[in-house]
Amino acid sequence: MFWKLLLLMERILTAVVWLPWTLLEYVRDWLHYRRLANRFPGPPSLPIVGNLFDCGLFPDQWTLMTWVLEDLMYRYPAGQLKLGPVRIIFLNDVNDIQTFLTNSKNHSRPILFENVLAYCLGRGLVTISGKEWSLHHKIVKPSFHQNILKGYVPVFNEKGNAFVEHLAEYADGRAFDVKHMTETLKSVIVLETLFGLPTDNKQTNLDQELFELVLEGQRRLSHRIKSPWLYIDAFYKLTSGGRRAKAIRKRGYEILDEKVEQRKELLRAEAKTLQMMGTDKKPEHTPNGALARESDADANKKQYNILIDALLQEHGRSLSYESVLDELLIFFLAGFDTTSVTLQFAFYYLAKYPLVQEKAMRELQNIFDTAGSTEVTPDMLQQMHYVEMIVKETLRMHPPIFLTAKEAGVDTPLLSSDLIVPAGAKVVISPRSLHMDPKLYPDPHVFDPERFSPENSAKRHPYAFIPFIAGMRTCIGRRYAMMALKTIISKVIWKYRIQPDESYEPQFLWGISTVTTNGMRVKLTKR
Numbered sequence: 001m002f003w004k005l006l007l008l009m010e011r012i013l014t015a016v017v018w019l020p021w022t023l024l025e026y027v028r029d030w031l032h033y034r035r036l037a038n039r040f041p042g043p044p045s046l047p048i049v050g051n052l053f054d055c056g057l058f059p060d061q062w063t064l065m066t067w068v069l070e071d072l073m074y075r076y077p078a079g080q081l082k083l084g085p086v087r088i089i090f091l092n093d094v095n096d097i098q099t100f101l102t103n104s105k106n107h108s109r110p111i112l113f114e115n116v117l118a119y120c121l122g123r124g125l126v127t128i129s130g131k132e133w134s135l136h137h138k139i140v141k142p143s144f145h146q147n148i149l150k151g152y153v154p155v156f157n158e159k160g161n162a163f164v165e166h167l168a169e170y171a172d173g174r175a176f177d178v179k180h181m182t183e184t185l186k187s188v189i190v191l192e193t194l195f196g197l198p199t200d201n202k203q204t205n206l207d208q209e210l211f212e213l214v215l216e217g218q219r220r221l222s223h224r225i226k227s228p229w230l231y232i233d234a235f236y237k238l239t240s241g242g243r244r245a246k247a248i249r250k251r252g253y254e255i256l257d258e259k260v261e262q263r264k265e266l267l268r269a270e271a272k273t274l275q276m277m278g279t280d281k282k283p284e285h286t287p288n289g290a291l292a293r294e295s296d297a298d299a300n301k302k303q304y305n306i307l308i309d310a311l312l313q314e315h316g317r318s319l320s321y322e323s324v325l326d327e328l329l330i331f332f333l334a335g336f337d338t339t340s341v342t343l344q345f346a347f348y349y350l351a352k353y354p355l356v357q358e359k360a361m362r363e364l365q366n367i368f369d370t371a372g373s374t375e376v377t378p379d380m381l382q383q384m385h386y387v388e389m390i391v392k393e394t395l396r397m398h399p400p401i402f403l404t405a406k407e408a409g410v411d412t413p414l415l416s417s418d419l420i421v422p423a424g425a426k427v428v429i430s431p432r433s434l435h436m437d438p439k440l441y442p443d444p445h446v447f448d449p450e451r452f453s454p455e456n457s458a459k460r461h462p463y464a465f466i467p468f469i470a471g472m473r474t475c476i477g478r479r480y481a482m483m484a485l486k487t488i489i490s491k492v493i494w495k496y497r498i499q500p501d502e503s504y505e506p507q508f509l510w511g512i513s514t515v516t517t518n519g520m521r522v523k524l525t526k527r
Ligand code: HEM
Pocket: 125, 126, 137, 330, 331, 334, 335, 336, 338, 339, 342, 395, 399, 400, 401, 403, 404, 405, 467, 468, 469, 472, 473, 474, 475, 476, 477, 478, 480, 481
């Protein structure tokens, strides 16, 4: 009894001391945050509503974005915007961006933003942070090892050839829309490489449905991001948009579940064939051409699995089945969306700059003629310096992810001024604003791949080109994307001359990635 009383008193005493102490610490942190954040310059704001009225002045979301990215971020290279109670700090000085991103404590997403993304996309690599992120990252990273990526090149080739053949139907000089074709191409590539499923170069009805669901999910997410009153999950769930977003995710899971079953079936068939052949030697390639198991050379080294197999192996160990499906959904979206946008804009800029096409053609003549084949190999990809410069310049002018939001984990002093980004600040960095800074890129609106020649690149700040962001949360698919894009663009340039549709100007919709609302119109003629 005595001991129980003592224990109770101890608890009461702890509560009495602990509560005010915690509260005090919280107030102290908040005052510290406010003191540091208040020093950041920004457009004049009103009490409570901040800059909400300024933002409301813009007729649409795109004009608002242009104001932030092309006006505010240049006027205030380290500045702030107050969206009601939410304060956003933006950085647009290359040294400050480097300082911020190289600090491994600054890589979580603001929790509100993370929740908004996760509601539509589930909890995959893009939408998680902390220990959960470290675990998922460790599981999927080996699937992007260069041995695996090299094994994908035959798939990039096969799909690239089919795409180029399909384009022949339009190669009579009339204007046509290439957008949907690039989206289909890229989603088929993802299914064959990351999911290890043969596709017959076409989308099945189910693939098409998954693809459309993901696009709709993106549109809904974009609508939610620009409507702060929908940020609270409990409220969003009750709206028709929230209910539809939930239904999209549920149906997405059902389709992905079927994909998982197809992959398991394929692996069972493969194992059976091996058994019948009386060998236990593991094959180097899956039927779709992707490297699936360790090759002889790697036999004693680490085992690299394609993404879906790596995830399934962890199912029941460190991952739940829902986490497996969440990752597949994220990779399906991340894998096809950004690369197809880049491919569309490569078409757009190449059409406007015929001399760039001819220079690329000369490089390709060297490579393909020497090899006596247009089947691209990993070695040939290494030799495509100019084609790579075209891809980079496309990503400079139109980085598909225009901006990213991070939460500062620690106070981070900036280099360009005596300002300090306080711990807890929501920080926005825009590859697009940075890439259009005339101090870094003179005549930034001119498409000039020479900016990425080895000599010119060497002179530039290492953080001046960040289409994949940088630091700990850099894009895991960046090498995959570069290899796929170089393979396909080289095949298109080899076969066709691309010309502009003079009546076309892209109109943009800003979401997770920045896409066009009016397709991507160009003209083609055969070489
Ligand atoms: C041109 C193509 C691509 C571009 C420009 C691009 C850009 C980016 C950017 C900017 C981020 C960071 C986002 C942020 O921090 O807010 C990112 C992350 C990511 N990307 Fe990509 N990406 C591309 C292709 C791909 C591909 C092909 C895949 C998959 C095969 C992929 C998978 C991912 C994943 C999983 C993340 C999250 C990484 C993490 O947080 O750890 N991306 N990407």
